[in-house]
Amino acid sequence: MAKKRKKGKLWQQLGLPQIILAALVVAFVGLLLVRLLGEQPRVDVADTAAVRQESIQRQHHAFITSLAPEAQRLQLTYHILPSVTIAQAILESDWGTSQLASKYHNLFGVKGTDPTTSQLLSTKEYRNGQWIEIRARFQVYSSDTAALAAHAKLLARGTTWNTQQYQHVVAATNYKAAATALQQAGYATDPTYAEKLINVIETYKLNQYDQ
Template identity: 50%
Template structure:
């Protein structure tokens, strides 16, 4: 009797292992087949600062040439184009709401105007540009050449000693019909510390070079040279291998040289010159 009980117990133990071991192996295999989730914070890119960085260098180049304060140029671009996101900026690369034709090109769009204290919507022609930089160039030249009926219309803007004086001059010169225009421009300058760009930067040059990213490039693309304070990493240079690029700005600091480039007339960012292959002019 004792032997029968012992045999029965051994049988039950054997059955237990026969069932439990495959089940355990199945659970283990199922667990291992699932991807291991690692907690990872996605680094958010400050698109507003990237927009400022993309324009600040060229704004300083124009300041040296035309004496339009960079803080005013950038603040107007922010206000008029909604950080480059407006329909006018998207369709015509027009950052400043400049009306009329540019070299025979324009778009017709609705716009709000204030007349005799009342706001109304009208349809008007706006200048169409190939690039944001072309829009900035024309904006600076507008202040220099004035209008057909008043060549000195914007002279007070050029003579302003600081952004507050320049913003007031914009208002009194009739650049915009918004009665709060000067206050809005000054507020943007102060919020984003744009007056830090109000100086000539001899390390910056405007260039026009056809180029490509080297296949072996391991560098990153930045919102401005990575050696500058608060520069933002945008992507890897490998993202643009095989694409034609246009180098539009050059910055040299000691032995370090950086290029700002665009693709299909769209600004991309800054990259170390060692990642770039300049094509010879044909």
């Protein structure tokens, strides 16, 4: 009587071709599952950052071009350089994204006194060598165009207590002189205000809008 062969392990029972075939089947099933379940896309951090930066640049360009035509039109009447007007709007409103700008169309941080036409908000001011947070009333405008017009009139006509306050801004023939005059006239408490304006103008080539 012939002896029964002991059962060995699977790889011992199968010949080499069968082992290869089994491996191919497993691989095929694995690939099929991947296709059916969907392969998770790889997130490229560099690509994501590039897309985000491109989106920000488009938003900045859109903000500039939305203000430039009106700033140029106002220059003909009030003689305020558009580059300075746009740069101030960028700094004061954080590219139109601040609550004051997005909700109340106040692009230039202009304060108000009448409760019916102003809003009480928190702001930061530079006093005695340090930044402090205060509550102050800011003017509310019906539109960005209205804010641009009010800004031009303020610089051209001065304040109620000093009609000549911004005369050197109006008289300036280049953005550097105008930015320096704004700081000297006390438009903002920031000791580096003129420097920041000039940097924004040169970074975004805003002087191309000056006539």
